[in-house]
Amino acid sequence: MNITHVLFWFLSVLALFSxxxxxxxxxxxxxxxxxxxxxxxxxxxxxxxxxxxLAIVNIIVYAGAxxxxxxxxxxxxxLNKSTEPKKNRWLQWAGAIAGLCLLxxxxxxxxxxxxxxxxxxxxxxxxxxxxxxxxxxxxxxVVPFEISSILFLSAMVGAVVIGKASPNPSEGRA
Amino acid sequence: MNALLLSALWxxxxxxxxxxxxxKSAIRNMAVAGLVLLLLVNILxxxxxxxxxxxxxxxxxxDRFSLLFNSIAFISTFxxxxxxxxxxxxxxxxYAEYFALIFFILCGITLVTSFKSLLILFLGIEIxxxxxxxxxxxxxxxxxxxxxxxxxxxxxxxxxxxxxMGIALIYGAKGTFMTFVPPATVKEAAQATxxxxxxxxxxxxxxxxxxxxxxxxxFHFWTPDVYDGAPSVFTSFMATIVKAAxxxxxxxxxxDAFGAExxxxxxxxxxxxxxxxxxxxxxxxxxxSVKRMxxxxxxxxxxxxLFALYAMNGDGKEGLILYATAYSLATIGVFAVLIKLKDxxxxxxxxxxxxxxxxxATTTIFLLSLAGIPLxxxxxxxxxxxxxxxxxxxxxxxxxxxxxxxxxxxxxxFRVIQAMYFKDGDVSPDLTVSPAxxxxxxxxxxxxxxxxxxxxLLLNWYYF
Numbered sequence: 001m002n003i004t005h006v007l008f009w010f011l012s013v014l015a016l017f018s019x020x021x022x023x024x025x026x027x028x029x030x031x032x033x034x035x036x037x038x039x040x041x042x043x044x045x046x047x048x049x050x051x052x053x054l055a056i057v058n059i060i061v062y063a064g065a066x067x068x069x070x071x072x073x074x075x076x077x078x079l080n081k082s083t084e085p086k087k088n089r090w091l092q093w094a095g096a097i098a099g100l101c102l103l104x105x106x107x108x109x110x111x112x113x114x115x116x117x118x119x120x121x122x123x124x125x126x127x128x129x130x131x132x133x134x135x136x137x138x139x140x141x142v143v144p145f146e147i148s149s150i151l152f153l154s155a156m157v158g159a160v161v162i163g164k165a166s167p168n169p170s171e172g173r174a
Numbered sequence: 175m176n177a178l179l180l181s182a183l184w185x186x187x188x189x190x191x192x193x194x195x196x197x198k199s200a201i202r203n204m205a206v207a208g209l210v211l212l213l214l215v216n217i218l219x220x221x222x223x224x225x226x227x228x229x230x231x232x233x234x235x236x237d238r239f240s241l242l243f244n245s246i247a248f249i250s251t252f253x254x255x256x257x258x259x260x261x262x263x264x265x266x267x268x269y270a271e272y273f274a275l276i277f278f279i280l281c282g283i284t285l286v287t288s289f290k291s292l293l294i295l296f297l298g299i300e301i302x303x304x305x306x307x308x309x310x311x312x313x314x315x316x317x318x319x320x321x322x323x324x325x326x327x328x329x330x331x332x333x334x335x336x337x338x339m340g341i342a343l344i345y346g347a348k349g350t351f352m353t354f355v356p357p358a359t360v361k362e363a364a365q366a367t368x369x370x371x372x373x374x375x376x377x378x379x380x381x382x383x384x385x386x387x388x389x390x391x392x393f394h395f396w397t398p399d400v401y402d403g404a405p406s407v408f409t410s411f412m413a414t415i416v417k418a419a420x421x422x423x424x425x426x427x428x429x430d431a432f433g434a435e436x437x438x439x440x441x442x443x444x445x446x447x448x449x450x451x452x453x454x455x456x457x458x459x460x461x462x463s464v465k466r467m468x469x470x471x472x473x474x475x476x477x478x479x480l481f482a483l484y485a486m487n488g489d490g491k492e493g494l495i496l497y498a499t500a501y502s503l504a505t506i507g508v509f510a511v512l513i514k515l516k517d518x519x520x521x522x523x524x525x526x527x528x529x530x531x532x533x534x535a536t537t538t539i540f541l542l543s544l545a546g547i548p549l550x551x552x553x554x555x556x557x558x559x560x561x562x563x564x565x566x567x568x569x570x571x572x573x574x575x576x577x578x579x580x581x582x583x584x585x586x587x588f589r590v591i592q593a594m595y596f597k598d599g600d601v602s603p604d605l606t607v608s609p610a611x612x613x614x615x616x617x618x619x620x621x622x623x624x625x626x627x628x629x630x631l632l633l634n635w636y637y638f
Binding site for chain 1: 182185186189228230231233234266267268271272274275278279281282285291293294297300301304305307308311312314343346347370371372374375378
């Protein structure tokens with residue numbers, strides 16, 4: 001049991017516990033804060049796998065940008081009280097049963113999978129380093145990378161369509 | 175590859191025309207010109223003239239099926255533009271942006287019909303979905319449109335999440351994003367290993383998320399609300415061209431990636447097909463609004479298209495090509511007429527045959543085709559689908575059930591015809607349609623009948 005094992009178990013327990021807290025806490029602000037903890041725990045896992053770039057991006061984008069957005073929305077809409085509507089009991093049961101079925105299938109699938117050799121390259125893999133990632137991204141995956149620019153462009157056009165105010169119908173364009 | 179790049183490029187051109195071109199008619203003409211160009215380069219590519227030589231490392235591969243499907247999508251969009259593009263003006267101020275979004279969707283369509291890598295499938299589905307969320311909510315002052323967009327966005331994102339989870343599991347099982355990896359050696363090919371549970375779990379997740387995108391039951395709950403809430407012009411586009419293209423990718427995915435595991439998913443697909451046919455047709459009977467009825471009818475038509483997936487043989491693929499064309503053309507025609515009317519209920523069609531005999535006659539032909547009456551394209555396409563399912567030799571009950579459900583569908587399509595011809599009413603006396611609009615409708619109706627008599631006109635393209 002070296003330090004990596006200790007860290008792994010600590011981070012795993014932390015990630016699972018905080019993820020459970022996200023969905024069980026009544027207060028939306030608490031949920032968001034627990035979600036940040038989850039993201040940090042997962043970033044810790046990435047670092048254990050020697051994927052530093054992924055870990056940093058995860059923290060910057062998810063824990064940083066997106067969570068701030070979440071908090072803003074919650075505070076602007078004044079949702080920080082527990083205003084959860086009362087849910088149908090049958091619906092809750094149905095949801096629980098469906099979720100457990102999915103869990104059963106996924107656990108069975110993972111249990112059945114034979115792992116050839118070392119599943120995770122702890123502390124030694126090179127692929128997660130930013131240099132290798134960049135090489136792979138701009139050689140093997142350069143076409144999907146460029147295509148994703150179309151996706152972002154269409155999202156931007158969409159944001160303009162949704163967000164742009166129309167001063168008056170006859171003079172729509174400024 | 176030609177169409178893929180040009181459609182993205184033309185999307186950018188339309189985006190810039192938003193502030194460079196003032197005239198709405200000029201914007202419209204540009205979009206139509208772009209579409210003609212798109213169709214042209216795609217047909218050139220079918221004849222082996224590729225302008226761009228890009229090494230995609232096998233992730234994108236344009237074969238006969240995908241090129242033909244792209245052509246069908248472009249022709250349908252072309253007809254859709256000349257019939258309904260004028261009505262887009264009423265939706266909102268961002269006229270040019272709507273066209274830009276539609277061209278981006280066409281780019282996504284060329285991706286999903288030609289992917290060989292799950293990564294491209296995901297990108298293509300997203301490039302189709304995100305502009306669709308926007309187009310659904312483009313009528314910003316209409317609460318129903320807003321609600322539909324939000325609903326579509328939330329549920330669509332969730333299903334995309336499922337798809338990503340499935341892709342991740344498949345990557346874990348296979349170690350590659352490629353849908354089909356030829357065995358490295360003969361020996362490897364001989365010893366077929368049973369599919370791992372990880373692969374099956376991923377496959378099921380992909381099946382669910384794709385079923386959501388084509389609105390198959392029980393993943394159809396978003397469809398009526400979204401199709402009803404979205405501006406009618408855009409409902410017409412997303413119920414026809416987009417749905418047909420996603421079906422093409424559905425077939426491609428299951429043919430390439432999970433062809434060997436057919437025994438695992440065939441029964442599941444059969445159940446989904448039966449549920450889709452049942453729910454789509456039975457619920458459509460009770461609708462009071464024609465627009466909502468058409469939404470349910472699109473679910474039931476999706477049930478028939480699922481037969482191509484269930485059978486997964488040559489006949490099924492031919493049938494899908496014919497079905498997608500027949501369904502798209504007929505639905506675009508019905509919607510083009512519907513948009514012109516003010517009242518979307520069945521009463522709104524009362525006495526249309528007296529005011530607008532040509533509109534009523536062509537709508538009748540489209541509805542007959544949708545119901546699958548002989549001599550129309552709809553009949554032959556249904557026939558091809560059922561034939562493909564018969565050839566598999568199993569689950570005969572499914573075919574019988576489908577025929578029964580097709581009989582049910584006649585009821586609600588004929589309600590519209592009955593309203594047009596046998597009920598008195600004075601629909602929209604101020605309804606004015608240009609002669610060009612009528613000409614195109616007549617042309618479309620002739621096309622529907624022609625395909626119903628000579629399906630070879632279209633299907634020959636698949637082989638030669």
